[in-house]
Amino acid sequence: MSPSFLVFFFSNSIFVLSLFSSTIHAHRCTQDFLFETHSRNLTLCKRYKHRNGVEFGWKVENTTTNILKVLVGARLDSKTGWLAWGLNLGPEPRMVGTQALIGIKQTNGSFLGNTYNVTQYIKIGCNLLPTPIDLNVTNLIFGRLGHIQYHTIEATIYLPQTVNISRINHVWQVGKVAIGMEPKIHEKTIRNYDSTETIDLQTGTSISIRSARRHQARVAHGIFSIIGWGTILPIGVIIARYFKKGPIHWNEHDQWKHAHKTCQACGYILGATGWVIGIWLGNYSKYYSFPKHGAYGICIFTFATLQTLALRLKPHTNDELRTYWSMYHLSLGYALLIVICVNIFKGIKILQEEETWKPTYIAIISSIVFIFFVFEITNWIKHKVDQLTTSKQIS
CATH class of the missing domain: 1.20.120.1770 (Four Helix Bundle (Hemerythrin (Met), subunit A))
Incomplete structure (x- = not known):
């Protein structure tokens, strides 16, 4: 030897x-979720390698006026829980600074949601509560797809004209604990901290080189x-x-x-x-x-x-x-x-x-x-x- x-x-x-081991954390969507995106005329779809399998479907409907339609889904198996997705228009793909849409599973089984502005104060223990955000969001729907046991967020977002849709930061997250309309902190694992991406919305290409x-x-x-x-x-x-x-x-x-x-x-x-x-x-x-x-x-x-x-x-x-x-x-x-x-x-x-x-x-x-x-x-x-x-x- x-x-x-x-x-x-x-x-x-x-x-x-x-x-x-070098596979990236994004994969093709599951067949059931892909069917849901196609039924809404959404053209692009990604599934992220997360313990709860967050899936993201979207379409830039008008590149001139930057109209973005999204469908986000994941399984929430715990008694309470929450699903979040949002955009961070700052220079880095990170949680702080995200304009988020968060749906919360209540103890009675209903799925309610609102808009949230994720600020740096949550890092020192402040509560994350519903607040208006800077994005123009319409047709906001928080629902559940019973046949695939998914909770979903649907929305139409009118992005500012200054936003570069070929390079935009989006953030997704799933948590197990919520009280009322307040989502509690998620599990402290690598994938939870890495639930961010810089993406080209026109092609779906990830350009998060650092990540x-x-x-x-x-x-x-x-x-x-x-x-x-x-x-x-x-x-x-x-x-x-x-x-x-x-x-x-x-x-x-x-x-x-x-x-x-x-x-x-x-x-x-x-x-x-x-x-x-x-x-x-x-x-x-x-x-x-x-x-x-x-x-x-x-x-x-x-x-x-x-x-x-x-x-x-x-x-x-x-x-x-x-x-x-x-x-x-x-x-x-x-x-x-x-x-x-x-x-x-x-x-x-x-x-x-x-x-x-x-x-x-x-x-x-x-x-x-x-x-x-x-x-x-x-x-x-x-x-x-x-x-x-x-x-x-x-x-």
């Missing part, structure tokens, strides 16, 4: 995983961390624990030691790369953060660095501190693996990739644990056989 082979194998693994780069960086952060910290490092531990005396004869010329060092070095480089990307993402995200995930990441990088430095700084074989150092090195290594697993699952939850990434990583961990038990049982059997052989020779 040469270093060049490991680099080749895992670089190709990263490339393949990135192909599966796309941020999404790619998150994917890279997850892939590097899973492969580096979560896969290669545990393989290196297995090599160090079980390949000194077999089952493969790597004890000659300390081949197991070279393989162990190669694994740990490759795992550290990939994991540290993912950590650096994570630090950049934390600094880049101005409006939200995930402090626990970040704190775990810093601990992992720090202690993994200590473990890697041990390749050069460990005491000599005859040194009286070697026994204590070995105990420290082993205990820290196993504790580090546990923290790595916990933090990877935290990251997957933040990204809301439980349907794809979570089963994949569970399969990886299960395979590593299975190999661990196989080698542990093999060593135990070999130890018992050696004991029996020694006892027979003595007798």
